[in-house]
Amino acid sequence: MDKDVKVYALSTCPYCRRTKRFLDEHKVPYVATDVDLLDDEKQDDILEEVEKLSGRRSFPVVIVGDEVIVGHDEEKLRKVLGL
Amino acid sequence: MTPGQERVYCPVCQAEFRFADGWAEGSSVICPICGQRLVLRRDGARWVGDRADPMTEKEMRERAENFARLRGYRFSDVKEEIIEGLLGKQKLFGDFYCPCRMLHTPEYQCPCKPTRGGDVDRDGRCYCGFFWK
Numbered sequence A: 001m002d003k004d005v006k007v008y009a010l011s012t013c014p015y016c017r018r019t020k021r022f023l024d025e026h027k028v029p030y031v032a033t034d035v036d037l038l039d040d041e042k043q044d045d046i047l048e049e050v051e052k053l054s055g056r057r058s059f060p061v062v063i064v065g066d067e068v069i070v071g072h073d074e075e076k077l078r079k080v081l082g083l
Numbered sequence B: 001m002t003p004g005q006e007r008v009y010c011p012v013c014q015a016e017f018r019f020a021d022g023w024a025e026g027s028s029v030i031c032p033i034c035g036q037r038l039v040l041r042r043d044g045a046r047w048v049g050d051r052a053d054p055m056t057e058k059e060m061r062e063r064a065e066n067f068a069r070l071r072g073y074r075f076s077d078v079k080e081e082i083i084e085g086l087l088g089k090q091k092l093f094g095d096f097y098c099p100c101r102m103l104h105t106p107e108y109q110c111p112c113k114p115t116r117g118g119d120v121d122r123d124g125r126c127y128c129g130f131f132w133k
Helices: A014-025 A040-054 A074-081 B057-071 B079-093 B119-123
Strands: A005-009 A031-034 A061-064 A067-070 B007-010 B015-018 B028-030 B037-043 B046-051
Touching (some): A005 A014, A005 A040, A014 A074, A040 A061, B057 B079
Parallel strands (some): A005 A031
Antiparallel strands (some): A061 A067, B007 B015
């Protein structure tokens, strides 16, 4: 797995936590951003990016190369990450 | 105004419900729309319900349990994780807003307006998966 993995999450969202836990358990390195803990300006930028990528403002969003996975979806994560 | 026509304002769901026989100033009642426990207070010409145990885990749990019971909904195995998220929202943003959204307005107080409006009956679950049909 040589693609960068990015996770956009909310600190309060249980599904975001499950996604991070899944990646941790499978020892997948990733960079996670809790969007709700950012200052307003950064938050707006990321919310716009999330909307552009996924068509909505739902969390978690996992970005693996060109692939965008919205919501906690272990099946898709396994497929995209080759687990 | 006759008692049957009087209404009580709920500050959680920001809606009014019917004032029932036997209620008086200081009565402890449950909002039939969102499940919040309220203590009745006369405010000029109208009745207002003050939140009982405001901003506490007890308040939030009781509201959710009451709402589920009133609507005949059940919880899933994510229940405790969602409650943890709701407590996080209260700490970070001042009230029990939906933990799965970036919206911190009264409409998104749990149970959120779409859920109060029938999303669970239509979709089988609320946005968060807290309440299930």
